[in-house]
Amino acid sequence: MDDVLVVGGSFAGLSAALQLGRARRKVTVLDTGLSRNRYAASAHNILGHDGAAPAELLAAARRQVEAYPTVQFVQGCATTVAGAADDFTVGTADGEALSARRLILSYGIVDEMPDVPGFAEAWGKTVIHCPYCHGYEVAGRRWGLLYSSPLSLHAPALYGDWTDDITLILDGNPIPDAERHKLERRGVRVLDGKLAAIHQEGGQISGITLEDGTELGLDALYAHPRNHPSADLHAQLGLETETTPTGIMVVAGERQATSREGVFAAGDLTSPIHSVNSATHAGSAAAMGAQHSMLV
Ligand SMILES: Cc1cc2nc3c(=O)[nH]c(=O)nc-3n(C[C@H](O)[C@H](O)[C@H](O)COP(=O)(O)OP(=O)(O)OC[C@H]3O[C@@H](n4cnc5c(N)ncnc54)[C@H](O)[C@@H]3O)c2cc1C
Incomplete structure (x- = not known):
């Protein structure tokens, strides 16, 4: 069984996986490859990378994370979750089942385009x-x-x-x-x-x-269209959420701990401020939270 399953491998999830890989923890990153800013040609306000293409930033980050031998990537869409701390199982749309002691939910949000031409x-x-x-x-x-x-x-x-x-x-x-x-x-x-x-x-x-x-x-x-979480694992887990002006977010406290033991969340899913910097920061905080919660 993995130590941590990271659901969503974009800015928040990769940041979490990097930190956990460097701590030599066994991690799987489950991802569908659809970062929220994929529509933009460039990403800004990212120190050292201002103006880089989002896909290039993520590809470089993924190459670096993949170099850590305890981290593996699975391409797939998480659809179900069951279990409790020390024994969670996430099911994918392809019928795969992935088990881990801790979960980090970093699957982001989806912007709901209004039905206006253009x-x-x-x-x-x-x-x-x-x-x-x-x-x-x-x-x-x-x-x-x-x-x-x-x-x-x-x-x-x-x-x-x-x-x-x-x-x-x-x-x-x-x-x-x-x-x-x-x-x-x-x-x-x-x-x-x-x-x-x-x-x-x-x-x-x-x-x-x-x-x-x-x-x-x-x-x-x-424009600030309404949005919704990209998956509903937080709802299946009964996590506390909060209403924002455009949708909902999962409530995360110290080191991104959610209302359920063993479950951490990071990125746009947990913040009213949506930026690459906030997501990467929250991802590494969630990694620390998950790791510390497994120390004996
Ligand atoms: C058009 C646009 C432009 C932006 N430009 C900037 C910018 O220039 N600078 C900046 O700082 N911020 C920018 N942002 C905000 C930035 O994109 C987000 O804050 C950031 O992407 C959040 O990262 P995240 O990891 O939380 O979520 P995301 O990047 O949305 O990643 C979520 C990941 O989870 C995966 N996923 C979703 N559902 C599942 C599932 N069920 N199973 C497995 N994986 C799943 C997705 O494929 C994706 O890889 C922009 C946003 C938009 C919409």
């Missing part, structure tokens, strides 16, 4: 979610922000560090007059209508059309 095509290119990740490349250009929650009302203050040209598209959501006036005083245009289409070519947007016929030229559209 949205999915431009996602990660010029329909983006994070100015720290992809704002610099479109600084000073025409930015739109698609309303997703009351937090959207605060984003323009932040975005002002990148551009003065910001339009908030309310997408049919009413907001208090006081908030509208505050935004307008800041120079933010506010459009009430629902988004009907995004005009794009090869992922590069040129503008949007609202259902009421309003047209707006844009170079970038910020």
Whole structure:
């Protein structure tokens, strides 16, 4: 039996496996190979790797982790989990069963693309979610922000560090007059209508059309679609979760321990802040948590 089974082998999972491999623990990484940022050509804010392609970063990380003889990789999709600390079994869609004393859940989240023409095509290119990740490349250009929650009302203050040209598209959501006036005083245009289409070519947007016929030229559209965990092992295990403005996250405490003994979780699955740095940090903290919990 393995010491640790890591479910999800992207930034959080590989970071956990690296740390455990260096501690000479027996680890299996089960992964389907679909990192959340695979839609973007480059990843930013990663010290020493700013602008690298996500797939290249992960391939290099995987090569390094694979070099540790106690770590093995299994390509497959985790679908079931049973057991308890010291004897968990995870079943895969291919019918394989993998057993381990500890689990690290790092299977991330899936963004739910709204059914708006052009949205999915431009996602990660010029329909983006994070100015720290992809704002610099479109600084000073025409930015739109698609309303997703009351937090959207605060984003323009932040975005002002990148551009003065910001339009908030309310997408049919009413907001208090006081908030509208505050935004307008800041120079933010506010459009009430629902988004009907995004005009794009090869992922590069040129503008949007609202259902009421309003047209707006844009170079970038910020959006925070709802998301859900990529698998439901946390639900099968009955782990405590918390609601976020766009979905849910698994609650993880010190060294990424979840509400169930022997189960640790890391990455976007456990954090309202979604970044490669946070995920890799949480992955190594989870590895430490899992290792320490096995010490006698
Ligand atoms: C378009 C876009 C661009 C981004 N750009 C940046 C950026 O420039 N800089 C930055 O810091 N952050 C960026 N992010 C955020 C970053 O991608 C995430 O924070 C990061 O990928 C989280 O890592 P993770 O390991 O938690 O999850 P993920 O990277 O999502 O990895 C989850 C892994 O689990 C696997 N998996 C899922 N389900 C199962 C299952 N059932 N069984 C087995 N394996 C499974 C998946 O295949 C995947 O390999 C971006 C996000 C998006 C959406």
